[in-house]
Amino acid sequence: MKHGGYTKFSLQNLLGPLALLTVATYFLNGASTSLQLITQFALCYFVMVLALQVFVGNSGVLSFGHGSFALLGSYVSGMLTAPVHIKGHALALNQLWSFLVPLQVNIYVAMALSALISGAVAALTGILLMRLNGLAAGIATFALLGVTYNIFFNNKQIGPGSQALPAVPTITNTYILLLIAALSLVCVYFFNISRIGRTILATREDAMAAPALGVSIFKVRLIAFSISGVLAGLAGSMYVHVAGTFQVQDYYLDFTFMTLSMLIVGGSASIWGALVGTVLITGVGQILLMMEQNLPVFGLHITIPLGSRAVIIAVTFVAMLLWRSSGITNGREFSLDFLKKLSKKN
């Protein structure tokens, strides 16, 4: 091929985000115990934002429903790995279905199952949801989140309901989480430049022109939605094995808007944007949290009212949508071209 392009394989597009992911994890993980935990959660968020990038970023259809798949992934992983006596206690308290109590698998098997089950549910729900466009699609995915949340929150036969399922085994080695995040990144990158990935981009760019090229909008969106469901399930599974507790509330509105903010602020059209958004919102969010708790930030005591963090992130989210909807990275993948421009100027 005589030409390059945004959807053509580029080593720097792939290695750039991998390098930032690895370097940031390395330095933050070693800094302190609290930063290590923040880094571990950030890696979970990053996989979730990647899941959103695959669907929202590539199709241009906003989804508020991906928290459902993260919730499902977290639930499956938590239930399959929590100690039997803990589940037995829950059975006594909440009338948990007895066949769920003895289920036990290896933590990594549980993670794989979580991803697969979430992907399968995404595929099934997508058969209905992917027929919708625009506002209707956004509302329908939000309804999916509400339905999933209410099923798990109110039904104590299938899980802990509004209570927590404690003692879920944790992954304490940050580099295992880094490896999962890096593998997810590589998979998403190759999906994005694949034939299907390119045709989804066409539907995002012009939903009227794409069908004239033989692209079935329903089919390509369903594929992307299912793959993003797999990744969201994996992210939920990672999250529960970092938190050590399964709680339905962890995957509802805060989680949904936090991860969507990460994607929108960074730039939904690229993996680089997903990573930059995750790093930025995690970092700024943590600083704001410390301010809310009157803790020193870089040696300074600045106190802000409780709840300010959520408000500031929400305002940033809206501001980006209004004035720079392509995000900080302008929807571009990582590139060293700016070095060429700098050398030309000098």
Next chain:
Amino acid sequence: MEQKTFHADEISKSFGALQVLDNVSLAIKPGEIVGLLGPNGAGKSTFINILAGYERQDGGTVTIDGVPLDGRKPSDRAKLGIARTFQSGRLFGNLTVAENVALGALGLGNSRKVAEDRADEVLEILGIDKLSRFPAGSISHGNARLVGLARAVAAHPKYLIMDEPAAGLNEDEAPRLLHALEQVRKNIGCGMLLVEHNVKLVTEACDRVIVLATGILIFDGLPADALTNPEVKTAYLGSSGAH
């Protein structure tokens, strides 16, 4: 033996009380270029939207090489060999010209390698290969028209529907389009329906012309005859004749 034609038979369409198309028929053979003329509001856009599957007709049938297309979506029709361009271009502005054109083949299930090779081939045939690396959103209007044509041609369609490809082109750019159409006929051999207001382009490029006026087919014949047909002159060209 199956007849190789793109055939619209007695197509009718109304929007409420307004009859937009009234029993319009058309047949295009492989390699033939047919011009579709008509004043604004004649029903041209509705007709080609029906042919490409973007709108449903109230009556009549559309077939490609004997296969009925009624009820099939645009993407299914594209797979059966119908490509189209759009009046407003509708390029994927954030992708390069080459990526736009390659998508014409990718959408039909071809591999990336095949699609990229085909993009190179078509861009060269149309003489716009130097644009391949440019973002499609950054090129001139005239070039965007040719890229839109290239994207449709990259599908190697059996039949190509072009919606006013010369709209907005200046006097220098229109001959480039004419040359491009000749190249497409020579290299791809597809049948083409050219919807145009540019009478000069239509008479030079087309083998046959049909003329619509208020949803009724008023002429089907040679381009030279269209210019002298009294009904056409009255309805479309004006009583004083072509300009």
